[in-house]
Amino acid sequence: MSRTGPDHAQPGHEQAFRDLAERYRGELRLHCYRILGSLVDAEDVVQETLIATNRCLNALRDARRRPSEPVPPFTPPEPTRRVETTWLQPYPDTLLEQVADDAPGPEARYHAREAVELAFVTGLQLMPPRQAATLVLRDVLGYPAAEVADMLGTTEVAIKGTLQRARAAIERHRDGRPAPAPGSPEERELSRRFADAFTSGDVDAVVGLLTDDAWLAMPPAPHEYHGAAAIAAFFRASFGWRRPRRVRLVATRANTQPAFASYLAELGASTDRPVELIVLTLADDRIRAVTRFLDGDLPRHFGLWGPLKAAECL
Structure with missing residues (x-):
């Protein structure tokens, strides 16, 4: 946020203030x-x-901004911990x-x-x-x-x-470990391998891409799973429930990190409905965290509107 811009709006200049705010x-x-x-x-x-x-x-102090906890359509394993955020x-x-692209202050x-x-x-x-x-x-x-x-x-x-x-x-x-540069071949390859494993429901392949200290979070659900065994247990339950259904991913970016809009469809359906936004946190040549934002409305904020036809998905 600029440190000098707001001083340019003079009292009474409503239109100038609105222009400055925009x-x-x-x-x-x-x-x-x-x-x-x-x-x-x-x-x-x-x-x-x-x-x-x-x-x-x-x-931040307003308790009304806390979303209600979603009810999963399957029985998840016991989480490693429950979080408040x-x-x-x-x-x-x-x-x-x-x-x-203004330079921040010297401090x-x-x-x-x-x-x-x-x-x-x-x-x-x-x-x-x-x-x-x-x-x-x-x-x-x-x-x-x-x-x-x-x-x-x-x-x-x-x-x-x-x-x-x-x-x-x-x-x-x-985390002090470096991540691959945004858009680099290393980042694209790791993201592609995750997408292939996730859409095919291959638990072992997903877990094989994770660091030893990896964790899985799913806002607005409070459940977090830490470590390969806990994450694998969750994905077995999740992938087992969705197995008759089609899952597709559309690549995007969030928080400067690789991300995917996830779509789900019943077998034989001609369209896929958005169900979540997945963000990957990378460390070295592995995935340190998978954050699944369980909100089918989020993809529209990434320019992805409504259901997709099969040809539009990855």
């Missing part, structure tokens, strides 16, 4: 998404105000392209790419709201401590302490 819409949406973790909630906040950070903090949603890379700590990856955004969701806002304003956007203190209605001393705790918390969710 100009920075992409930056604001991304700023709100980092804090909220939900694309839909971020869109709602941007609609309401240009000064978005405090509105995001209020939204069930509102998490993916962010289309096409929207990232709409963000102005920024994280590059724009890593600050929108799912692990980073998930880490923000697990912090107290003020910690998350402080980390984004200081270490992602590069605002000076004095300005952040003014925005959040506190002191520079308090901001320093909050930032130290936030940095320690976010590092626990980041």
Whole structure:
């Protein structure tokens, strides 16, 4: 989010303010998404105000934004753990392209790419709201401590302490292993192998692509599965239920990571309905995390509208 643009709108110049707000819409949406973790909630906040950070903090405290837990059509195995960040949603890379390529402030700590990856955004969701806002304003956007203190209605001393705790918390969710470069042959090959294994229901092939510490998450369901054995148990139950049905994937990108819109159809059906959005988190030459966003409405945010005919799918 620009650090100087809003000063250009003078009091009483309503049209100028609206034009300015639209100009920075992409930056604001991304700023709100980092804090909220939900694309839909971020869109709602941007609609309401240009000064978005405090509105995001209020939204985080609103229990009504927590989605209801979906009921699976089969009996899943016991999860490794249950998580609270069930509102998490993916962010289309096409929207990232709409963000102005302004350099962050000199005190920024994280590059724009890593600050929108799912692990980073998930880490923000697990912090107290003020910690998350402080980390984004200081270490992602590069605002000076004095300005952040003014925005959040506190002191520079308090901001320093909050930032130290936030940095320690976010590092626990980041992985030091490098991922293949976006769009590289290595990334495309790993994504293709996952798609082939997933659509064919080959549990062993899927698990063979995972790191030893891999995990599977499925927002808005709170279930998480950690390690090859737990993930394999879940996929056996899931693939067993869907086996009479046709599954197809359409490649896209989310949070700068490879992703797929997943479609399901009954045998003999001429169209496939969207059921989820899958995002892969890569580490070295393996998959560290598979995040399945169980919302059939999400593909439309990625430019994929409605059911697909068989010829349109992979």
